[in-house]
Amino acid sequence: MSPEAVEPDQPMPRRRRLGRSIFVLPSLLTVGNLFCGYYAVWATMRQNYSHAAYAIGIAIVLDMLDGRIARLTNSCTDFGLQLDSLADLISFGIAPSILALNWGLSAMENRLAWIAAFTFTVCGAMRLARFNVQAGNLKHFVGLPIPAGGGTIAATVHFLGDPINNPLGANLMAAEVFFLALLMISTIRYSSFKSLTFGRKSHLTVLIMALFVALVFNYSKPTLLAIAAGYVLSGPVGKIYAWLRRKKTGEKLTLVDSVQQH
Numbered sequence: 001m002s003p004e005a006v007e008p009d010q011p012m013p014r015r016r017r018l019g020r021s022i023f024v025l026p027s028l029l030t031v032g033n034l035f036c037g038y039y040a041v042w043a044t045m046r047q048n049y050s051h052a053a054y055a056i057g058i059a060i061v062l063d064m065l066d067g068r069i070a071r072l073t074n075s076c077t078d079f080g081l082q083l084d085s086l087a088d089l090i091s092f093g094i095a096p097s098i099l100a101l102n103w104g105l106s107a108m109e110n111r112l113a114w115i116a117a118f119t120f121t122v123c124g125a126m127r128l129a130r131f132n133v134q135a136g137n138l139k140h141f142v143g144l145p146i147p148a149g150g151g152t153i154a155a156t157v158h159f160l161g162d163p164i165n166n167p168l169g170a171n172l173m174a175a176e177v178f179f180l181a182l183l184m185i186s187t188i189r190y191s192s193f194k195s196l197t198f199g200r201k202s203h204l205t206v207l208i209m210a211l212f213v214a215l216v217f218n219y220s221k222p223t224l225l226a227i228a229a230g231y232v233l234s235g236p237v238g239k240i241y242a243w244l245r246r247k248k249t250g251e252k253l254t255l256v257d258s259v260q261q262h
Helices: 014-045 049-072 078-104 110-133 146-160 167-184 203-218 220-261
Strands: 140-142 189-191
Touching: 014 049, 014 078, 049 078, 049 146, 078 110, 078 146, 078 167, 110 146, 110 167, 146 167, 146 220, 167 220, 189 220, 203 220
Parallel strands: none
Antiparallel strands: 140 189
16 A cells, blocks of 8 residues: 555644634624623623723724724625624613613603613614625715714713713713714714724824823823714714815805806
8 A cells, every 4th residue: 555545634734723713813803892792781780880881992992803803814704794783783882872871861851861872772773784784995984883982971981980960960961872873873974094004104103002002091081081072073073174165165166257257
C-alpha cells in the first residue's frame, strides 16, 4: 500500500480557524449587546438605575463594534442584520423606555408617562424597520439612530443620578422622551461616521478618540451628556442651517434676475 493511500486526519489550518472565528465575532458582539439590554431592564426593575445606564452605554459600544468588524471582515449577512435589529430594539428601545418610565416619569400623571415611554419604543421599532429597508453603506442616517436615542436617556440618568421626584422634572423628562421619539421617525439626516478611518493618515482621528477616552474616564457625566445632546441636536441644527442657505441662495438669484431685467 502506497504512503498516499493512508493519510492521517489533518487538523484544520490555523488561518482557516481564525477566519471562522472572525466571521462569528460580530454575532458574539451582538449577543453581548442583547445581554446588556436584558441586564438594563433587570437592573431598572431592581431600582439600580446607574447600572442600567452603564449597561446601555456598553451596549452602544458593542453595537458600534459589531457593525464595524462585520464590514471590515466582509462578514455582513441577512441573519446578522436581523439579529442586530432585535438586539437594538431591546437594548435601545425597550430598556431605555423602561428606565425613563421608572427613573424619571413616576412623578407625573401615570397614563401620560406610559404613553411617553411606549411612544419611544414604537418609534424606535419603526426607525429600525426603516433602516433595514434602507440598509447599505450610507453616509447619513435618515432619522435619529435608535442607539443615540437610548444613549441620550442613559446619559441623562447617568448625569443626574437620583430619580426625578417632582412633577416639573418629570414633565421635562417626558418632553425629552417625546422629542427623541419624534426625531427617530423624522427625515432629518444624521452623520453615520462611516468615513472615519484609522489608517496611516488618520492621526487626527486617533488623537480625538484618545481625548474622548480621557474625558470619559475623568469626567464621564458631563462628557457623555454633552456628546449625546450634541449629536441629537446636530440633526435639527443642520436642517435649519441647510434651509437658511437655500433661502439665502434663492434671494441672491432673485436679486440677480431683477438686476439683469433692469
